[in-house]
Amino acid sequence: MAAAQADQRAPGLLSIGQVLARLQVDFADLTPSKLRFLEEQGLVTPERTKSGYRKFSQEHIERLRLILTLQRDHYLPLKVIAELLDEMDAGRDPLIPGAASRSASSILAPKRVLSSDELRRATGASARFLGEAIAAGLLPAAEVFPHDAVAQLSALLKLAEQGITPRHLRALRVSAEREAELIAHAVSTRGLKSGTPAGTEGSLELAGHLETVRSGVLRRRFGGL
Known part of the structure; x- marks a missing residue:
């Protein structure tokens, strides 16, 4: 029994129930049997724990979202969807048949917002x-949340399991806000010197560099290379 419970808590992976909670917001008719059918057809291959439980990564979820969208919105049969997925797995970005030159990748990870109830159902948070x-201050005080709040709240739950609570x-959060101020100042100063307006792209580039430095510091702190 203890081994099965440990398997169910595989870090970073979701159970069928958690996947349904995330996807049923957009695909209300999705059921466990349909998920298993898509697996049987070879369209998605979840990982398996030692006890045989299916576990899904974020990549699996986005693949399922793509499959379900192609079925619902573009009326494509599974055979055609399988061909599109094979193309994408080979590193190509195929066009959706009959979709006016729209590529398959364009419907991955759609931009959307979640209510607090939807966010809690997707993560299991109280x-x-x-x-x-x-x-x-780790999530916005708002009536709706960006879709990436699911990953953020899930990470907070994992940390809380180890005794690291939001408090x-x-x-x-304070450190991140200070970094944001530092980035904003740097981008603004560079824009003034070059005569070009400061933009989001430049800010994100600097944020990426800071994240690389922070990760290196943490790896060294815990004995990594």
Whole structure:
């Protein structure tokens, strides 16, 4: 029994129930049997724990979202969808048949927002835990949340399992805000010197560099290379 429970808590992977909670927001008719059918057809291949439980990564979820969208919105049969997936797996970006030159990758990870109830269903978080994350400034105090809040709240839940609660991460939020101010100043100064307006692209580029430096510091702190 303990081994099965450990398997079900495989880090970073989701159970069928969690996948359904995320995808049923957009695909209300999705069922466990349909997920298993798509697996049987070879369209998605979830990982398996030692006890045989299916576990899905974020890549699996986006692949399922693509399959279901192609079925619902473009009326494509599974055979055609399988061919499109093979093309994408080979590193190509095929066009969707009959979709006016729209590529398959264009419907991956669609931009959308979630209500607090949808966010909690997608992650399994309680209303109290979500409130703690908002109070700590780790998620926005809003009626709707960006789609990437699912990954953020899921990560906060994983940290909480190890005793690192949102309350402990207030310093992280303060540090991130200071970094944002540093980036904004650097981008603005560079824009003034070059005569070009400061933009989001430049800010994200610097944020990526800071994240690389931070990751290196943490790896060295814990004995990594």
